[in-house]
Amino acid sequence: MIDVEVDRVDNDDLFNQRTRQKAKEQSRTRTIVKSDRSLPPEAKLGVVVTALGPFWMVRLEDTFVVCTVSGTLDAEHTSTLVTVGDDVHILEDGTVNTLGDRSGTIVRVEPRRTLLSRKAAGRAKREQVLVANVDRLAIVMAAVAPDYNKRLIDRYLIAADKGDLEPILVITKMDLIPDEYHNDIREDLSVYSTLGIPVFFVSLTTSVGLPSLSNAIENGRTLLAGPSGVGKSTLINALTNARHAVGAISQKYSKGRHTTTSSTVVPLPGGGAIVDSPGIREFSIWELSLDELPYYFDEFADFTHQCRFIPCSHTHEPGCAVKDAVERGHLDPERYVSYLNLVEELRMPAASR
Numbered sequence: 001m002i003d004v005e006v007d008r009v010d011n012d013d014l015f016n017q018r019t020r021q022k023a024k025e026q027s028r029t030r031t032i033v034k035s036d037r038s039l040p041p042e043a044k045l046g047v048v049v050t051a052l053g054p055f056w057m058v059r060l061e062d063t064f065v066v067c068t069v070s071g072t073l074d075a076e077h078t079s080t081l082v083t084v085g086d087d088v089h090i091l092e093d094g095t096v097n098t099l100g101d102r103s104g105t106i107v108r109v110e111p112r113r114t115l116l117s118r119k120a121a122g123r124a125k126r127e128q129v130l131v132a133n134v135d136r137l138a139i140v141m142a143a144v145a146p147d148y149n150k151r152l153i154d155r156y157l158i159a160a161d162k163g164d165l166e167p168i169l170v171i172t173k174m175d176l177i178p179d180e181y182h183n184d185i186r187e188d189l190s191v192y193s194t195l196g197i198p199v200f201f202v203s204l205t206t207s208v209g210l211p212s213l214s215n216a217i218e219n220g221r222t223l224l225a226g227p228s229g230v231g232k233s234t235l236i237n238a239l240t241n242a243r244h245a246v247g248a249i250s251q252k253y254s255k256g257r258h259t260t261t262s263s264t265v266v267p268l269p270g271g272g273a274i275v276d277s278p279g280i281r282e283f284s285i286w287e288l289s290l291d292e293l294p295y296y297f298d299e300f301a302d303f304t305h306q307c308r309f310i311p312c313s314h315t316h317e318p319g320c321a322v323k324d325a326v327e328r329g330h331l332d333p334e335r336y337v338s339y340l341n342l343v344e345e346l347r348m349p350a351a352s353r
């Protein structure tokens with residue numbers, strides 16, 4: 001038996017008092033997970049697009065339904081029963097709630113195609129699934145203000161690899177860079193194109209570069225990741241071309257709060273969707289082991305078999321072919337710095353990470 005995961009909302013208006021009450025009730029009543037695949041014929045298939053306090057907002061073909069989780073849930077997974085991005089079957093209860101939205105119950109969660117998780121807060125290092133069923137990871141960084149961070153890009157690339165997501169790199173705020181420096185930036189980031197990762201240089205103020213980015217993410221679900229202030233929200237508004245319904249509804253449920261706290265799936269005109277996940281900043285590579293780290297630096301593979309010592313950590317060993325390739329300019333020195341940083345981090349005792 002597993003607790004239902006809920007995002008708790010602290011607020012003082014009446015509605016939120018009620019949701020708090022509901023959240024308490026839900027964490028007292030435990031949900032039993034079964035996998036019996038029997039489904040009432042009136043159940044409808046939808047997507048969980050965001051969390052609203054203890055509720056989940058589910059998008060059906062033509063409408064939204066605000067849902068709780070059934071006491072007996074049909075699912076194959078046991079960690080984080082419901083999360084944003086899940087394909088779910090719901091039963092509508094035929095009523096509207098106090099905020100005027102249709103309400104229902106999630107009775108089945110379909111198997112997850114992909115998932116991204118992080119270590120849940122608290123002492124027990126449980127896995128918390130942040131978002132399910134995304135296809136692509138757009139690593140969003142600004143050309144300047146704030147400067148892009150290659151260490152962080154490399155960490156996100158590992159996360160994408162682990163989560164089976166196709167990575168792309170989006171560099172925003174190109175309008176803030178004088179034209180004569182554009183090539184320097186392209187050159188500085190050319191290692192990523194060399195690694196086969198599509199790189200898009202855009203400005204959200206002038207829209208330069210947006211059409212090709214828009215084409216690239218037209219299909220499938222694209223998760224945005226990147227530090228604060230790089231333009232993720234601005235990008236969503238630009239590509240979805242309007243204040244989207246998901247945003248409007250979640251605002252209604254979180255009056256008085258200024259920041260987005262839950263992940264959101266926003267549909268794109270071409271059939272795909274963009275997923276904005278505020279918690280994704282810390283999402284991690286927490287399960288990563290020192291032994292497997294080199295495999296996430298694909299380009300090292302051309303050299304590792306020539307190292308004098310096997311296994312070789314590619315840090316201090318004499319006759320290390322990776323280190324040698326960096327010195328001779330065959331491997332990117334900055335990628336190697338990212339690698340060394342991660343080795344150092346992973347060598348720290350797990351408790352202090």
Ligand SMILES: Nc1nc2c(ncn2[C@@H]2O[C@H](COP(=O)(O)OP(=O)(O)OP(=O)(O)O)[C@@H](O)[C@H]2O)c(=O)[nH]1
Pocket residue numbers: 172173174175176202203204205226227228229230231232233234235
């Ligand atoms: N000049 C310029 N400003 C931009 C561009 N993209 C975003 N901005 C500005 O940068 C600021 C931050 O953008 P947001 O979209 O809020 O950034 P965010 O990534 O959503 O930040 P968090 O929600 O804190 O993670 C805003 O003032 C935007 O107007 C761009 O391409 N050029």
Ligand SMILES: [Mg+2]
Pocket residue numbers: 232233234
């Ligand atoms: Mg934002």
Ligand SMILES: [Zn+2]
Pocket residue numbers: 304307308312313314315317319320321322323
């Ligand atoms: Zn080596």
